[in-house]
Amino acid sequence: MQALTFIDRRAETASAPHVTALDGNMSETGLTTGDFTQENEPFSLFGTWLKEAQDAEINDPNALALATVDADGLPDVRMVLLKDFDQRGFVFYTNFESQKGQEILGSMKAAMCFHWKTLRRQVRVRGPVEIVSNEEADEYYKTRARGSRIGAWASKQSRPLESRFALEKAVAEYTLKYAIGEIPRPDHWSGFRIKPTSIEFWKDGAFRLHDRIEFRRDEAEGDWNKVRMYP
Numbered sequence: 001m002q003a004l005t006f007i008d009r010r011a012e013t014a015s016a017p018h019v020t021a022l023d024g025n026m027s028e029t030g031l032t033t034g035d036f037t038q039e040n041e042p043f044s045l046f047g048t049w050l051k052e053a054q055d056a057e058i059n060d061p062n063a064l065a066l067a068t069v070d071a072d073g074l075p076d077v078r079m080v081l082l083k084d085f086d087q088r089g090f091v092f093y094t095n096f097e098s099q100k101g102q103e104i105l106g107s108m109k110a111a112m113c114f115h116w117k118t119l120r121r122q123v124r125v126r127g128p129v130e131i132v133s134n135e136e137a138d139e140y141y142k143t144r145a146r147g148s149r150i151g152a153w154a155s156k157q158s159r160p161l162e163s164r165f166a167l168e169k170a171v172a173e174y175t176l177k178y179a180i181g182e183i184p185r186p187d188h189w190s191g192f193r194i195k196p197t198s199i200e201f202w203k204d205g206a207f208r209l210h211d212r213i214e215f216r217r218d219e220a221e222g223d224w225n226k227v228r229m230y231p
């Protein structure tokens, strides 16, 4: 097997002749929170990091890897977009008949991982899942582009599609069906909220001596305990 080699822009990388003063500064990018391990509450810290990611990342700062398990306990992971977060948890939207939808409805548990490459930061979230209220889902659905609302009807997400044409035909049919007036939200399209029992913040450190703190609690609404961990 051939080893893969990648450019490592970290300033301390001995074998990186391309390293410049700029590379050295890059590891300082966005460290406006100072020593984040002093924070006592995860949601405001997450908000600060997400805001800094919005300023730093080129695309999709709200993208996250969503992990689920199937009925056999086999893990599954894919990207989704965070659409809301507050003290109650982290919300994303999807088709409940999709693979992820079925896996979450089966376990009502999930995990998320954000990776902000430019900032060299990671946040991990785990916990039980609840379905957002119909009012909340409707409110978000209305903000989506008309084409995306049609798409929610036309796509039987994660099920076999015989041809691209079949999808385009379904889009055309629903466009005609909802040509006038509001496009209702499909019952099978809504949001899940992960109610965290664990949120871990990770920041890149020199020589892989990264900073990690995890906020943990037994219940999704309980008080947080903060634990610093070896990198």
Ligand SMILES: Cc1cc2nc3c(=O)[nH]c(=O)nc-3n(C[C@H](O)[C@H](O)[C@H](O)COP(=O)(O)O)c2cc1C
Binding pocket: 060, 063, 076, 078, 079, 080, 081, 082, 092, 093, 094, 095, 098, 099, 100, 101, 157, 158
């Ligand atoms: C950056 C990115 C963001 C995505 N956001 C969503 C999303 O918010 N909701 C969604 O259902 N799929 C989203 N997808 C598509 C999913 O990754 C996935 O392909 C699809 O939902 C089917 O997943 P499943 O078969 O595990 O259900 C996104 C993909 C990418 C690459």
